[in-house]
Amino acid sequence: MQFIIYIIVYPLLWFISKLPFKLLYLISDAVYVLLYHVFSYRKKVVTNNLKLVFPDKSEKEIVSIRKAFYKHLCDMFLEMAKTMSISEKDLKKRFAIKNPEALKNLENLNKSIIVLYGHYASWEWSLVVEKYINFKGLGVYKPLANKYFDKLVRSIRGKYNTELISTKQTINRITQxxxxxxxxxxxxLSDQSPRVTKEVYWGKFMGIDVPCFTGAERLAKKLDFTTAYLKINKVKRGHYEAEVITLAEDSKKYPDYALTDLFLAELEQQIYKQPAYYFWTHKRWKHSHKKPK
Known part of the structure; x- marks a missing residue:
């Protein structure tokens, strides 16, 4: 069944990837109408998230952000399909690195680098970062249930020699x-919601207590890596700009969870400034009520 689904969907994805951007965004507009107005895809989740983190915004403001988010969401998923065939030249034009010298400065420290991202703007197109540095690129991800699509995703994200590794493989592969x-x-991608355990770290995100993934920080401190944040902004439709922000040249010197808090603070600033570009369909605050008193 997995293969049947794959051979049905793959030709459609390939076809979409070959379309010019103007036509791609016309399709995105049509998908938006279906997703938002017809199927109301996760609209309740999005609305609840927005009201939770923006309690002072009016109903009109919430609706405005929600609509803008769904339009961005449709664009982003079609842009993900476009990644299958987009050229390096075009990708660099559409996903510009604002300060490539910052990557070189980190590279010159001769330490491996941990880069923290949020589900903001276009994290998928960030694979082009690999073209600005001589280090081997790795991406930590959750493998897809469909092994054929999982292979496709690894192939797409590996266009510039980036290797995808699962969470379980991370320490062993990096150490190797x-x-x-x-x-x-x-x-x-460190803004996801981990399983709640007694040992989990609770941080503040958008003013709310949430459990946080701290694996990236612990790895940076254990192996003496530098830590950075990739601040991705949407400039206009189909165009993004990423800024490399150094969080720590010497991660070991930072107290536990300080780097995680710095990352969350950077991501928060972006969300407050342009909330429509965050991934609101994700239930990031679903465990907030579970924090021990």
Missing amino acids: LENAGTKTITAF
């Missing part, structure tokens, strides 16, 4: 490369 003398730049 370090022992072989290979410096790495590893991307972590």
Whole structure:
């Protein structure tokens, strides 16, 4: 069944990837109408999230942000399909690195790099960062249930030699490369909601207590890596700009959870400024009520 679904969907994705951007966004507009007005995809989740983190905004403001978010969401998923065939030249034009010298400065420290991301703007197109640094690119991800689509995703994200590794593989793979003398730049999407345990770290995100993933920070401190945040902004439709922000050149010197808090603070600033570009369909605050008193 997995293969049947794949051979049905793959030609459609390939076809979409070959379309010019103008036509791509016309399709995105049509998908928006279906997703938002017809199927109301996760609209309740999005609305509840927005009201939770923006309690002072009016109903009209919430609706405005919600509509803008769904339009961005449709654009982003079609842009993900476009990644299958987009050229390096075009991708660099549409996903510009504002300060490539910051990557070189980190590279010159001769330490591997941990890069923290949020589900904001276009994290998928950030794969082009690999073209601005000589370190081996790694991306930590959750493998897809459909093995054929999982292989496709690894192929797309590996266009510029980035290697996707599962969470369980992360420590062993990075340590293996370090022992072989290979410096790495590893991307972590770190704003997801982990399972709540007694040991989980609770941080503040958008003014609300949430459990936080701290694996990236612990890895940076344990292996003496530098830590950075990739601040991705949407400039206009189909165009993004990323800024490399150094959080720590010497991660070991920071107290526990300080780097995680710095990351959350950076992401918060972006969301408050342009809330429509955050991934509001994700239930990021679903465990907030579980924090021990």
